Amino acid sequence: MDTKDFYKNLKQVNDFSKIMQDSNYCLIPNDWYVIVSDIKDSTKAIEKGMYKQVNFVAALTIIGILNIDKEEDFPYVFGGDGASLLIPPSLLEKSKKVLIEASKKAKEAFDLELRIGVINIKEIEKRGSFIEIAKLEITKDYTQAIIRGNGLELAEELLKKEYETFKIQDDLKNTYTANFDGLECRWEDIKTLKDETISILIKSINQKDSNEIYTNCIKNIEKIAGNYEQRNPIKEIDQLNLSFNPMVLNAEASIFSKNKIGKIFTILRLAFENLLGLILMKYSIGQWGKYKQRIIRTTDTEKFDDMLRMVISTDTNQTKKLEEYLENLFLKRDIVYGIHKSDSALMTCLIFQRHGKHIHFVDSSKGGYALAAKELKNRLNFL
Numbered sequence: 001m002d003t004k005d006f007y008k009n010l011k012q013v014n015d016f017s018k019i020m021q022d023s024n025y026c027l028i029p030n031d032w033y034v035i036v037s038d039i040k041d042s043t044k045a046i047e048k049g050m051y052k053q054v055n056f057v058a059a060l061t062i063i064g065i066l067n068i069d070k071e072e073d074f075p076y077v078f079g080g081d082g083a084s085l086l087i088p089p090s091l092l093e094k095s096k097k098v099l100i101e102a103s104k105k106a107k108e109a110f111d112l113e114l115r116i117g118v119i120n121i122k123e124i125e126k127r128g129s130f131i132e133i134a135k136l137e138i139t140k141d142y143t144q145a146i147i148r149g150n151g152l153e154l155a156e157e158l159l160k161k162e163y164e165t166f167k168i169q170d171d172l173k174n175t176y177t178a179n180f181d182g183l184e185c186r187w188e189d190i191k192t193l194k195d196e197t198i199s200i201l202i203k204s205i206n207q208k209d210s211n212e213i214y215t216n217c218i219k220n221i222e223k224i225a226g227n228y229e230q231r232n233p234i235k236e237i238d239q240l241n242l243s244f245n246p247m248v249l250n251a252e253a254s255i256f257s258k259n260k261i262g263k264i265f266t267i268l269r270l271a272f273e274n275l276l277g278l279i280l281m282k283y284s285i286g287q288w289g290k291y292k293q294r295i296i297r298t299t300d301t302e303k304f305d306d307m308l309r310m311v312i313s314t315d316t317n318q319t320k321k322l323e324e325y326l327e328n329l330f331l332k333r334d335i336v337y338g339i340h341k342s343d344s345a346l347m348t349c350l351i352f353q354r355h356g357k358h359i360h361f362v363d364s365s366k367g368g369y370a371l372a373a374k375e376l377k378n379r380l381n382f383l
Contacts, residue, residue, distance in 0.1 A: 003029035004088045007145070008073040012137045016228060017218050019146045019304055020211045025132035030121045033092055034131070034155040035085040037061045037099065039106070040113040042081035043374055046367045050110065052346060054081050054370065056185050056251040057106045057114055059348045059361055064098035065091065067179040070352060075133055075145030077152070077305040078348075078361040080199070080369030084152050084305065086131065086145075092118070094176045096168050101178035109254035117159040117166040124151040142298040142359065147305040182351045185251050186274055188241045189344040189365045190234055194315045197233045199340045199364040199372045202308040202326065205383070206334045213334050214308055217326075221310070224321045231312040233345045234299050234362065237292040242274040287355040298358040299347070309369065311345060311362050330379060338376030342366050 006029050013024045039045065042054050061083050062076050068091055076085040087095055099116040106114040124131060131151035136144045158166050190197075202217055204210040225231040234240070243249060249270045250263075257263035280288035302310045314322065319341065329335045342364040350359040363369055 003031055004090055005073075006032075006088070007075055007086075007133065007135070010133065010135045012135045012143060013146070014137045016136060016302060017215070017222070019134060019136060019218075020215045022211075024134040024146075025148065026134075028086055028121055028131045028133055028151075029088075030125060031089055032121050033087050033089065034119045034121065034124065034152065035061070035065065035087055035095055035099065036082070036117045036119070036155045036159045037084075037102070038082035038115045038156065038159055040115055042112075042370050045110075045112060046081075046370055050112075051365065051367050051370075052185060052248070052251050053110045053112065053254075055346055055348050055361070055363055055368070056183070056255070057102070057110065057112055058083050059183055059350065060102045060105065060180060060255070061085070061099055061114075061116070063183040063350050064102055064178050064180050065095050066350065066352070067181065068094045068098065075147060077145065077147065077303060078300060079309070080363050080373075082156075084155065086133070086147075093174060096171065097174045097176040098178045099168050100170050102180070105180075105255055115159055115163060116168045117155075117163065118168055119155045119158055119166050121151075124154055127154060129154045139297040141294065142300075144300065144303060145305075146303070150306050153306045180255065183252070183255070184349040184351055185347075186242055186249065186270060186349070187347050188243045188245070188248065189346055190239045191344045192233060192313045193236065193239065194313045194318075196316065196319055196341050196343065197311065197313050197345045197364045198319060198342070199368040200308070200310045200312065200322075200326075201338045201369065201372045201376050203306075203336050203376060203380075204334065205336055205380075209334070213329070214304070217308060217329075217335070220325055221312070221322065224325065225312050225314050225318050228302070231314070232299070232301055233311055233313040233364075234296055234301070234347070237296070240292050240295060242278055244271050244274060246271075291355070294355075294358060295349075295360055299360045299362050301362045311364055311368070333383070336376050336379040336383070338372035338374065338379070340364055340367050340369070340372040340375070342368070
């Protein structure tokens with residue numbers, strides 16, 4: 001049986017609060033593969049001010065594999081300092097080449113070590129784990145994978161603990177040329193409309209009641225911070241400003257340039273393109289008048305992949321109430337959690353068609369998910 005269109009044909013859920021309902025999930029076919037990437041020592045890089053570069057490299061593997069066949073549909077998760085993808089066997093060999101090239105670019109452009117691995121679903125099942133998928137419709141322009149079953153968590157653990165077994169080897173016979181076109185990072189940090197933009201990670205450690213715990217977390221976050229639209233860190237077009245700062249454009253230029261001279265010309269080209277875009281949006285020429293609205297409709301701010309990941313905007317009172325709520329659950333040994341606070345959000349964009357398919361990965365600036373993960377691990381070690 002051909003499982004290539006498994007994810008494309010999956011029914012969609014249209015309410016984030018329903019993501020824990022069992023009836024919405026299907027097991028991933030066992031001939032599929034888990035692709036995992038992770039930036040080694042990402043926390044140290046972030047502490048040096050490289051959070052934009054870390055986010056950019058994390059998105060590199062996703063755009064490269066999506067570009068193999070733009071008609072394909074498969075699940076993936078952006079984690080700030082890494083990514084996980086679930087792919088059918090038809091994409092495996094070309095995906096390996098993409099990952100090898102992404103790892104090389106990360107090293108050459110930013111001196112970051114991108115660990116890359118591939119694990120068969122059968123191996124996940126053999127080790128006592130599984131992966132189930134649901135498909136969430138965020139807006140009419142964007143659907144998102146919801147993943148549970150601790151199989152992704154196992155895959156990430158295997159990448160770190162058994163890297164020599166699961167790492168991808170450079171196959172010189174593989175002649176596929178990786179394509180990273182469409183990956184952009186051209187926007188200024190997006191200032192919060194409230195007091196803070198926060199990245200939250202919530203992981204249930206009460207296996208018996210996990211579904212109920214996550215469902216209650218989502219409900220209580222909504223009570224504290226408002227509904228999806230109210231807590232969304234990007235909801236007004238005035239928040240979105242194209243950057244002309246060479247330091248902001250440097251991440252994209254570094255990936256797509258072969259040398260320092262080339263990088264200078266690439267930054268100049270990106271600045272010119274931003275100027276042109278600014279003019280087109282300001283005067284609503286053609287479809288450009290609605291371009292920012294499309295961005296807002298395709299932001300990746302809330303997701304679930306064996307843990308709840310959210311980037312939301314809060315005032316200081318809401319943040320305090322949220323922390324008190326999560327700390328209480330932690331003290332009851334129901335969850336571990338991590339929070340990173342900032343005054344703005346960072347957006348990394350995947351553009352397939354300028355006025356068509358978009359995906360915009362959002363994290364809080366200056367560390368986001370990666371530093372929230374560090375805090376979560378510290379709480380886990382405390383138990």
